[in-house]
Amino acid sequence: MTRSLVATGKAGWLRIRRGAAMDVAVCLVMCCIVTGCAGSGEGGASDAEMETGPVLAAESFLADIAQNVAGNRLTIQTLLPLGADPHGFEPTPGDVRKVAEAAVLIVNGAGFEAYLDDLLAGAGGDRMLVEASAGLKPRSGPGERDPHFWLDPVNVKTYVENIRRALATFDPEGADEYASNAATYTLELDQLDAWVKGQIQTIVPERRLLITNHDSFSYYADRYGLRVVGTVLPGASTGVAPSAQQMTRLITDIKEAGAPAIFLESGANSQLAQQIARDTGAIIVTGLYTHSTSDPDGRAPTYLDMIRYNTIAIVGALR
Ligand SMILES: [Zn+2]
Known part of the structure; x- marks a missing residue:
């Protein structure tokens, strides 16, 4: 079963990623296939997770954000060890195995996971790949793209929306719960934003x-x-x-x-x-x-x- 999707944040938010991008029409067909695979009767997400492998996030902060969206339906696992520097990260054979077993891989995107292409090639197979920062406009500056969108909590509202859509595709029976969790967490992000604003103004x-x-x-x-x-x-x-x-x-x-x-x-x-x-x-x-x-x-x-x-x-x- 082919299952390899990327959130692009553009009009069609998912596209197939298998070496080269295919068109959105193919993507929509694939989305249906994913939906069909993940929805397994009344078992819901836990069954989906057990049948298809775990949901994995590259970094710990991303896993935490995704866990807030997933609530109690899914357990989000983390690829990088706590404290690891993602810029210089080199996956171990154990990391390659984790990705090979994952049904969904959530990454920050925008070039942050420089090791990703090699890692996916090493893992083989297909999985849903979710770019949490998809749709955000990188800062214009000299040199390379700045991938650190998440240090602004307002940007993380986009992460939450991309993750919510991906989880609802992976596990359609959980869609309402993911939407409700995402709304609650988005409110917390708004409160955090207001608090930071007040702090900096001092x-x-x-x-x-x-x-x-x-x-x-x-x-x-x-x-x-x-x-x-x-x-x-x-x-x-x-x-x-x-x-x-x-x-x-x-x-x-x-x-x-x-x-x-x-x-x-x-x-x-x-x-x-x-x-x-x-x-x-x-x-x-x-x-x-x-x-x-x-x-x-x-x-x-x-x-x-x-x-x-x-x-x-x-x-x-x-x-
Ligand atoms: Zn950095």
Whole structure:
């Protein structure tokens, strides 16, 4: 059975992904086939899950968002270990096996999962592939696309809608429940958005400045009226070190802007940031939750906690 779909967020939200894109007409036929496969009498999702394999999300924050939509009908499993850096992630044979067994794979998309094509080729077979960020417009900036949409909770409302549609296709009998869960969670995202807005407004405007380890907070900054003065690592990934010239430029920019703090995501190497801090007098704030939730007993076990934690850390350093 062929089952390989991608949410595109355009007019037709699903398309077949098997090396090359096919047209929407084929997709609609495939959707029906998926529906037929997943709907198995009165058993509902648990049966669908058992018959077709688990629902897998690439990153922990994505699994948490999807779990909020799935509620009690499905258990969303996570591919990447907690704290792993998705930019440099290299799947193990065990990861390939997990994907091979999955009926649905939810990814962020926008190039965030650079390992994805190789992983899917290694896993073989077909599955429903859901791009949670489909339909969101990447920030226009120099260089590559910025995939970090989720750090703006308003963007996550689109994630929720894409995931809701995918789960309702996978398990049509659960559609009403997914819709109701999605509505509840969307309300929580709206409340979080309003809260972050209020928090950032307690910072005087001239100190609403961010320096981050890599370019990950631009959507957040755009939403809440902060300015990203610069990043320690150039670009929206973590794999490239800055040149001496880029370091000098960043130090000059930080001094000119009077940016008070450098924010590093949890697990980031702080060596370059320490050098910049020495030269500029900026303080270093570590441990922001950018790519992963914390463990269940940690400070940010859910996506909503990640945004709350980051906001408290940012406001604490800039106020
Ligand atoms: Zn990143």
